[in-house]
Amino acid sequence: MELSLNHRDEGAATVLEVAGEVDVYTAPKLRERLIELVQDGRHHIVVDMTKVEFLDSTGLGVLVGGLKRVRSHDGSLRLVCDKERILKIFRITGLTKVFPIHDSLDEALQDSG
């Protein structure tokens, strides 16, 4: 399965919807999109991962890179994830302490900004 990315602005935040598989082959596309969004002045990003089927450490690394980038602009990067199998890899790597992770997009948008 390929990776598809769509973004839209919701108030002060930008929602980046990620669908498909994020691995070493597809992650560069996600990295580039995050860089573009920050360069365009979008510093409060919500990455909606509810349609992500697979994510490994390459994808985690890209999200960490995105977080550092928005933080350097006093921004924020929140994640929406409701799949246990994906949450598990955030827990194993200790990244649940680094990313605000929400069950729903509404909840993430309420806290964003």
Added chain:
Amino acid sequence: MPAVDLHLPPDVAYVGLARLIVCAAARLAGMAEERVEDLRIAVSEATTNAMAAHNRDGEGAPVVLSFGPTKSSFEVTIADAGAGFDPEPPEALNDRDPLQEGGLGVILIRGLADSVSFERGEGMRVNMRFQVGLEADGDRTQASVDV
């Protein structure tokens, strides 16, 4: 079922194929779906590392995955001809800067496989074992999985 050897060109485009084939074999062996998800990530990590090693070292030889069920587990060995690396010990996770990029693959492999060994020789050999059933110990009744 004897082990299967899969020779893949050292191109990251094939990591998805590696996941697909190894997980299909694990399902055929009766592995519970929850464990197949663990296996899927661990195979992706080890194969990505192997492909990266070949690309870094200009090594054109294939990366070789050997996998199949044993008596009570499913075993995968991923061998590359790269320069190899010394994986961080499991306790290094405690002192790690969570914002450090890289190195997460080995942490995930250790966290997901029931046992893992890293052998550095001519290249790198990562051997991972997964229980086929959901229970790590005791009752090893195989889960019924639709294939």
